[in-house]
Amino acid sequence: MVETEDLVVEYGARTALAGVSMEVREREIFGVLGPNGGGKSTLFKVLSTMLGPTRGWARVAGFDVEREATEVRRRIGVVFQSQSLDRKLTVEENLRGQGHLYGLWGARLTERMEEVMRRLGLGERRRELVEALSGGLRRRVEIAKGLLHRPAVLLMDEPSAGLDPGARRELWRYVAELRGTQGVTVLLTTHLLEEAEGCDRLALLHEGKLVAAGTPAELKSRIGGDVVVLEVGDAAAGMRERLEARWGVRATEVNGSLRVEIGNGHRFITEVVEAFPGAIQSVALHKPTLEDVFLDETGAAL
Amino acid sequence: MSGFWLPVATLWWRDLLRFWREKARVVGYVGSPLLFWLLIGSGFGNLAYFFPGALVLTVMFSAVFSTMSLIEDRREGFLLSMLVSPAPRGAMVLGKILGSTTLAWIQGAIFLCFLPMAGFQAGAAEVLEAAGVILLVSFTFTALGFLIAWQMDSTQGFHAVINLLLLPLWLVSGAVFPMANAHGWVRWLMRLNPVTYSVGALRQSLERHAAAGAPSFAASLLVTACCAVALFAASAASARRKSARSFG
Numbered sequence: 001m002v003e004t005e006d007l008v009v010e011y012g013a014r015t016a017l018a019g020v021s022m023e024v025r026e027r028e029i030f031g032v033l034g035p036n037g038g039g040k041s042t043l044f045k046v047l048s049t050m051l052g053p054t055r056g057w058a059r060v061a062g063f064d065v066e067r068e069a070t071e072v073r074r075r076i077g078v079v080f081q082s083q084s085l086d087r088k089l090t091v092e093e094n095l096r097g098q099g100h101l102y103g104l105w106g107a108r109l110t111e112r113m114e115e116v117m118r119r120l121g122l123g124e125r126r127r128e129l130v131e132a133l134s135g136g137l138r139r140r141v142e143i144a145k146g147l148l149h150r151p152a153v154l155l156m157d158e159p160s161a162g163l164d165p166g167a168r169r170e171l172w173r174y175v176a177e178l179r180g181t182q183g184v185t186v187l188l189t190t191h192l193l194e195e196a197e198g199c200d201r202l203a204l205l206h207e208g209k210l211v212a213a214g215t216p217a218e219l220k221s222r223i224g225g226d227v228v229v230l231e232v233g234d235a236a237a238g239m240r241e242r243l244e245a246r247w248g249v250r251a252t253e254v255n256g257s258l259r260v261e262i263g264n265g266h267r268f269i270t271e272v273v274e275a276f277p278g279a280i281q282s283v284a285l286h287k288p289t290l291e292d293v294f295l296d297e298t299g300a301a302l
Numbered sequence: 303m304s305g306f307w308l309p310v311a312t313l314w315w316r317d318l319l320r321f322w323r324e325k326a327r328v329v330g331y332v333g334s335p336l337l338f339w340l341l342i343g344s345g346f347g348n349l350a351y352f353f354p355g356a357l358v359l360t361v362m363f364s365a366v367f368s369t370m371s372l373i374e375d376r377r378e379g380f381l382l383s384m385l386v387s388p389a390p391r392g393a394m395v396l397g398k399i400l401g402s403t404t405l406a407w408i409q410g411a412i413f414l415c416f417l418p419m420a421g422f423q424a425g426a427a428e429v430l431e432a433a434g435v436i437l438l439v440s441f442t443f444t445a446l447g448f449l450i451a452w453q454m455d456s457t458q459g460f461h462a463v464i465n466l467l468l469l470p471l472w473l474v475s476g477a478v479f480p481m482a483n484a485h486g487w488v489r490w491l492m493r494l495n496p497v498t499y500s501v502g503a504l505r506q507s508l509e510r511h512a513a514a515g516a517p518s519f520a521a522s523l524l525v526t527a528c529c530a531v532a533l534f535a536a537s538a539a540s541a542r543r544k545s546a547r548s549f550g
Binding site (some may be wrong): 048049050070073074076078080082083084085086087088089093096097098100101102103105145 | 312320
């Protein structure tokens with residue numbers, strides 16, 4: 001449903017996307033995970049037809065985002081991170097205007113409006129001005145707007161930004177339901193691990209490059225076994241070499257702690273604590289998270 | 303067809319609705335030129351002469367300043383959702399321009415109600431003709447405003463450009479003194495100034511005769527219409543040109 005090939009975007013001398021190739025399948029909830037400034041927003045702009053690629057191409061629902069922009073626009077629903085509502089108009093007026101931009105009108109539009117308002121729980125607020133609504137409610141209006149014309153692909157830029165945990169869960173429930181009932185393909189950008197965990201598949205984007213892609217489970221299984229984090233303060237540099245020499249592992253140093261990926265974490269911990277009496281301030285063991293995957297692939301924290 | 307005219311209509315209606323909800327704007331736009339007219343006109347002891355000029359001033363400012371909503375649309379993000387929709391760019395530009403045109407025209411029409419106070423003996427035909435001219439002038443200045451607002455991202459910058467451009471143009475348009483009284487290069491400036499033709503067209507629709515040395519009614523209308531078409535084409539062209547900047 002969404003496909004890019006060697007996508008390059010340059011802003012003058014700065015390269016925002018450095019050759020991204022990826023594919024999002026139909027009915028998939030696909031997440032683009034990465035730190036701010038990693039290229040997520042640029043990718044979002046290209047896919048939503050706001051920005052033409054410098055090189056390479058991108059297709060959405062079978063149409064080229066640059067040459068067939070109008071066809072793409074008919075098929076995408078876009079939920080912006082920044083707000084795109086008219087605050088001086090009511091919820092209903094915003095939706096009606098949006099429908100008109102997509103050529104919907106009359107009874108069909110009214111029916112669609114009723115449907116999205118009901119699904120997003122906006123029915124009772126329909127006559128309120130958007131400026132009088134809370135952040136979470138505005139976000140819901142934003143999503144309602146994106147879904148009004150029943151897009152085949154829903155593009156969401158940091159959909160959870162500014163939502164409290166309750167509203168976030170509700171949004172996810174709704175997105176999953178949409179995929180089930182209407183077969184919508186969803187592509188979202190995020191820098192939140194929790195959100196990324198909920199996606200069917202993920203692409204990790206770092207400094208404009210795709211560093212890894214796969215299901216959350218696949219990505220995490222790349223790191224065999226456990227992750228052990230030793231807090232050692234100033235001794236980190238010296239200890240790292242000794243760790244690597246003795247256990248044959250790769251240790252990465254992050255803010256005064258050493259991070260080690262190892263098969264049998266619990267055995268390693270007993271050994272390491274005995275080997276360095278008094279030097280270790282704390283020890284933590286966890287199963288690999290997406291953050292670990294990101295750290296592993298890029299050497300940078302999310 | 304509905305793919306083009308529906309977006310035009312909805313954007314037009316939106317501007318009207320927003321305006322209606324901010325009634326202070328109505329008072330401000332009609333009030334200040336009215337005051338201007340009464341003060342200058344009474345000072346010179348000629349309310350009738352200053353009437354067309356003051357009316358054009360009302361329409362000019364109302365038209366241009368309501369296109370400032372485009373800058374707000376961009377800042378508030380509303381513009382983004384228009385740009386990723388399948389609505390043609392031309393429809394978007396036309397809808398925005400017609401919205402502001404209508405608002406300016408309504409204010410011009412309100413101003414027209416003061417015709418008797420200015421001492422004009424205008425009949426229905428004159429009033430209708432004047433209303434038509436006001437519509438054309440409103441459209442022209444709205445298109446100018448759109449063209450400027452599209453390039454801007456702050457309302458302060460917009461104010462600066464507009465004040466630098468509009469007031470001098472208005473001063474040498476025959477609104478304050480007739481072309482026949484102007485000396486040397488100022489008279490040339492007046493001939494070159496497009497606003498001269500807007501004021502001239504309106505004046506002649508009310509007075510029914512051309513002042514000495516002034517362009518004819520037909521010429522005034524033609525020049526104004528040409529400006530309208532050119533400015534609209536330029537607005538549509540600049541909206542079609544993709545610039546990453548305009549997407550925030």
